Amino acid sequence: MSAAAPAGLHADLAFVRDVLAGEADAVRSFVERMRCIPRVQRIRNEKLGRPLAPEDLADLAQETFSVVWGKLAEFRGEAALETWVHHFCVLSLLNHVRRKTRESRRREREELVGEAPSRPGARTFASDLDLVHEALDGLPPDEREVIRLKQLCGRSFTEISALLGISANTAKTRYYRGLGVLRDTLGKAFGEESS
Amino acid sequence: MSESLPEEELDIVRRILTGDLRREEEPARSLLDRSPAARAELEQLEGVERRLTEIVEETADELHRAAAGTAEAGAEEERILAGFAEAAGAAPAQAAAPTDGVPRLARLAAVVTAVAATLLAVLFVLDRGGEDVDPLDPDIPLGPTVRLDAPAGAVPDYEEFRWTYELPAGGYFELLILDARAGMALDEVFASPRLREPRWRPGARLDSLPDEIRWEVTAFDAGGAVLATGSGEARRSP
Numbered sequence: 001m002s003a004a005a006p007a008g009l010h011a012d013l014a015f016v017r018d019v020l021a022g023e024a025d026a027v028r029s030f031v032e033r034m035r036c037i038p039r040v041q042r043i044r045n046e047k048l049g050r051p052l053a054p055e056d057l058a059d060l061a062q063e064t065f066s067v068v069w070g071k072l073a074e075f076r077g078e079a080a081l082e083t084w085v086h087h088f089c090v091l092s093l094l095n096h097v098r099r100k101t102r103e104s105r106r107r108e109r110e111e112l113v114g115e116a117p118s119r120p121g122a123r124t125f126a127s128d129l130d131l132v133h134e135a136l137d138g139l140p141p142d143e144r145e146v147i148r149l150k151q152l153c154g155r156s157f158t159e160i161s162a163l164l165g166i167s168a169n170t171a172k173t174r175y176y177r178g179l180g181v182l183r184d185t186l187g188k189a190f191g192e193e194s195s
Numbered sequence: 196m197s198e199s200l201p202e203e204e205l206d207i208v209r210r211i212l213t214g215d216l217r218r219e220e221e222p223a224r225s226l227l228d229r230s231p232a233a234r235a236e237l238e239q240l241e242g243v244e245r246r247l248t249e250i251v252e253e254t255a256d257e258l259h260r261a262a263a264g265t266a267e268a269g270a271e272e273e274r275i276l277a278g279f280a281e282a283a284g285a286a287p288a289q290a291a292a293p294t295d296g297v298p299r300l301a302r303l304a305a306v307v308t309a310v311a312a313t314l315l316a317v318l319f320v321l322d323r324g325g326e327d328v329d330p331l332d333p334d335i336p337l338g339p340t341v342r343l344d345a346p347a348g349a350v351p352d353y354e355e356f357r358w359t360y361e362l363p364a365g366g367y368f369e370l371l372i373l374d375a376r377a378g379m380a381l382d383e384v385f386a387s388p389r390l391r392e393p394r395w396r397p398g399a400r401l402d403s404l405p406d407e408i409r410w411e412v413t414a415f416d417a418g419g420a421v422l423a424t425g426s427g428e429a430r431r432s433p
Contacts, residue, residue, distance in 0.1 A: 036262070099413070
């Protein structure tokens, strides 16, 4: 068993360290907790009007688990494990829906004679909040980390400063800069101001 | 970031947003009273914060519902978990009964070996792919990337689209071009047929492409399975 997580970090950090160390009980418990992956994706799929069939969702859950498993060493304990995993659930689902949309468009084109024109107006995204998820993921890493900690994990700038080993002022500058990039990205995506 | 505001005014907006200065305090109050641009800047960024807050609320709601379980969860979910366990190199709790005759120590050794092998593989992939990641690509953090070479950023025109990815035999690419101009909601303006080479020239289509684009390339294997994706942005700047 690993030592408890450092002050200010979620207890799940110690748990994840046990998983990464290959402790059998921790790995089994981890797998059990990842039940949230298919459930969140099923909920999200419902919200989107069921673009994915049950068999697609099962494949997607496996794919998402692989992503989570591969990135587990990056978990830093700023939030509960499931909160961290949720982001991957959403992005994986969006990627999957997007691929499926592309594939169906490709089939439509192939059914037509010659090279049919594209369908202007067809959007590749699912919802406004999905766009926010994607825009957040597209931020430069420094800004993304500060915004994630501040907004998604509810950390103060003092805590962020300590967690990242930067001054509070630098954290604030990155936060402001990141919000500006998000504003520009979302404004473009929504075709309006993001306010 | 707004380029129309002087630096000192941007700094005041920054201090309001980060909680160092309240709106009713000077110099915030007088700036917001006299400058519509500063008010707009602040309102837009607070709008982004509200969207982020919505994500937090949505995440909490979905995790709460997931924890409560759903009526559909059942045998299918157990099959999915068994797949997870296999991927993690361990059996889930409910499937851990030693029915296969494998001694516990041997199973534990297998778990440790599998975890170590997986971690080594992940570290290798991360190390190899890290420098290729386009920070603007929303797909990138979840899988292998197609590296987009050109066009990128401001270019005179989109003479040729080029990217780097080594396809397996029978594999192919698809190129998607989206309208990234403000107000166009990333509408699709071109979707390619299957491409065997990592390049495409718009030719006669050049004039129909908008001045700001997002373009995405997806690599497929011979069976149509997605291997990697990449996306980037470019704009005409004569």
